[in-house]
Amino acid sequence: MDVVVLGLGPGGENAAGLLADAGLRVVAVEARLVGGECPYFACVPTKMMARAADLVADVGRARDLAGDAEVRPDWTRVAARIRDDATHDWNDQAAVDRLTGRGVRLVRGEGVITGEREVRVGDQVFRAARGILINTGTAPLVPPIEGLAGTPFWTNRDVVRAATVPETLLVLGGGVVGVETAQVFARFGTRVTIIEGGPRLVAREEPEAGDLLGKVFEREGIDVRTGTRVEGVEHDGAFTLRTTHGEVRGDRLLVATGRRPNLKGIGLPAVGLDEGARALEVDGAMRAGDGLWAIGDITGKGAFTHVSMYQSTIAVRDILGEKGPLASYRAVPRVTFTDPEIGVVGLTEREARDQELPVRIGKTDLAESTRGWIHGPGGDGFIKLVQHAEWGTLVGATVMGPMGGEVLGALAVAVHAEVPVDTLRTMIYAYPTLHRAIESALADLEST
Numbered sequence: 117m118d119v120v121v122l123g124l125g126p127g128g129e130n131a132a133g134l135l136a137d138a139g140l141r142v143v144a145v146e147a148r149l150v151g152g153e154c155p156y157f158a159c160v161p162t163k164m165m166a167r168a169a170d171l172v173a174d175v176g177r178a179r180d181l182a183g184d185a186e187v188r189p190d191w192t193r194v195a196a197r198i199r200d201d202a203t204h205d206w207n208d209q210a211a212v213d214r215l216t217g218r219g220v221r222l223v224r225g226e227g228v229i230t231g232e233r234e235v236r237v238g239d240q241v242f243r244a245a246r247g248i249l250i251n252t253g254t255a256p257l258v259p260p261i262e263g264l265a266g267t268p269f270w271t272n273r274d275v276v277r278a279a280t281v282p283e284t285l286l287v288l289g290g291g292v293v294g295v296e297t298a299q300v301f302a303r304f305g306t307r308v309t310i311i312e313g314g315p316r317l318v319a320r321e322e323p324e325a326g327d328l329l330g331k332v333f334e335r336e337g338i339d340v341r342t343g344t345r346v347e348g349v350e351h352d353g354a355f356t357l358r359t360t361h362g363e364v365r366g367d368r369l370l371v372a373t374g375r376r377p378n379l380k381g382i383g384l385p386a387v388g389l390d391e392g393a394r395a396l397e398v399d400g401a402m403r404a405g406d407g408l409w410a411i412g413d414i415t416g417k418g419a420f421t422h423v424s425m426y427q428s429t430i431a432v433r434d435i436l437g438e439k440g441p442l443a444s445y446r447a448v449p450r451v452t453f454t455d456p457e458i459g460v461v462g463l464t465e466r467e468a469r470d471q472e473l474p475v476r477i478g479k480t481d482l483a484e485s486t487r488g489w490i491h492g493p494g495g496d497g498f499i500k501l502v503q504h505a506e507w508g509t510l511v512g513a514t515v516m517g518p519m520g521g522e523v524l525g526a527l528a529v530a531v532h533a534e535v536p537v538d539t540l541r542t543m544i545y546a547y548p549t550l551h552r553a554i555e556s557a558l559a560d561l562e563s564t
């Protein structure tokens with residue numbers, strides 16, 4: 117055996133296939149489903165939910181702009197699409213066949229590192245001449261709130277399996293998972309309350325994004341309680357949360373308070389690494405030690421499928437002894453798939469200021485752009501640019517608005533390729549597109 121891939125998230129699956137294509141003997145160890153969280157419990161099914169919820173909202177908007185239309189939201193269609201098209205009833209046979217078809221040996225079970233270049237799965241021991249690639253990902257983090265353990269609360273893994281929508285849903289945590297899920301269920305008729313400990317939703321993003329999302333949610337009837345902490349949970353058929361601002365009841369409770377890395381119990385001490393760490397430290401070639409590589413959420417470089425995939429190609433190159441660019445996280449994009457979408461690349465203003473970069477900020481309101489105005493209801497949003505005042509390039513950008521994640525593409529190129537702002541100013545932006553508003557945000561940079 118040449119390589120053992122421990123855990124098959126999107127990056128691990130990709131790496132196992134590429135290494136086998138290159139002629140290496142690969143054992144891939146997976147405890148649950150080949151492909152990991154993304155295709156079965158995260159990105160894909162939740163974006164199918166968002167697509168359906170956006171259609172419901174758009175039909176409502178048609179009344180103002182096009183004529184009477186009615187949609188009777190029917191969750192069974194969403195649930196069926198997720199079950200049948202997205203996850204094949206949470207069956208990974210197609211992915212298994214693809215992988216084994218490329219020559220990878222798949223071993224089902226919990227793998228444990230037992231020493232340098234050695235992994236045990238049950239009573240089988242695999243020695244890997246080149247080494248081990250770890251891609252064990254994350255699991256939902258459940259906070260130690262009195263009474264919570266033992267209640268039938270939901271995590272993202274239950275949400276995507278929901279056959280019906282509850283009448284009322286309590287969402288603990290107003291981060292990405294919380295807000296994406298809250299809006300979907302609200303649009304399908306559930307009364308949703310979000311309880312967030314911090315001062316605003318999507319705390320990692322620009323404050324303007326959290327504030328605008330809060331306004332949109334209020335308009336849609338979602339009860340957002342920021343600055344509120346849950347002190348106790350009871351379940352008597354429905355949930356009662358005791359919070360710092362009184363009690364709140366709901367039929368279901370989604371715990372969306374972050375993720376914990378799957379590092380405990382995978383044998384890291386056997387190779388001198390700390391299994392209690394928040395992330396596995398890796399260098400630019402994804403090396404975590406001698407004959408040891410790590411990719412994905414466990415590296416703490418951004419818990420996104422595209423990061424896991426990006427890192428996998430770098431690790432594969434290094435395992436094969438090929439030269440190539442080392443990992444750079446300067447222009448990592450991310451999108452929160454609410455409506456409006458929040459697309460972000462690089463640094464937020466606060467992150468840039470915390471790094472003591474000389475920053476210049478440019479902003480524009482999307483609803484006031486020509487396309488935003490034509491769009492009408494649902495056209496809320498903004499573009500915010502973070503420029504390095506000395507380098508004259510953008511170090512970060514946010515596009516919040518309809519298809520914000522798609523409009524972001526232009527700015528992701530600018531941050532990644534370090535396109536001078538002066539060059540961006542000479543570009544011709546098609547009229548009347550949403551991305552044309554970039555020009556207004558660039559003009560605003562000049563005035564700061």
Ligand SMILES: Cc1cc2nc3c(=O)[nH]c(=O)nc-3n(C[C@H](O)[C@H](O)[C@H](O)COP(=O)(O)OP(=O)(O)OC[C@H]3O[C@@H](n4cnc5c(N)ncnc54)[C@H](O)[C@@H]3O)c2cc1C
Nearest residue numbers: 123125147152153158159227253254412413419420421424
């Ligand atoms: C609700 C939700 C929505 C999301 N939406 C998006 C999105 O839209 N876009 C995006 O880019 N990202 C999204 N993410 C994040 C994305 O799911 C992860 O970043 C992505 O799955 C990459 O994770 P990973 O490669 O670290 O491994 P994971 O996908 O976490 O997979 C790790 C695998 O390792 C296995 N494993 C763990 N320990 C062992 C062991 N000891 N032995 C054998 N196998 C083991 C697990 O069973 C699992 O299959 C979302 C996350 C959530 C929770």
Ligand SMILES: NC(=O)c1ccc[n+]([C@@H]2O[C@H](COP(=O)([O-])OP(=O)(O)OC[C@H]3O[C@@H](n4cnc5c(N)ncnc54)[C@H](O)[C@@H]3O)[C@@H](O)[C@H]2O)c1
Nearest residue numbers: 259289290291292293294312313314372373374419451452
């Ligand atoms: N569209 C996407 O790309 C996408 C979608 C979902 C998840 N993800 C990935 O998954 C990660 C995890 O998402 P998440 O939403 O679970 O975590 P998160 O860290 O984004 O948000 C968790 C939120 O819960 C709050 N919180 C924590 N403990 C609390 C408590 N006891 N009471 C009240 N509030 C509490 C935090 O203040 C925070 O706002 C994301 O950071 C992202 O990398 C990506």
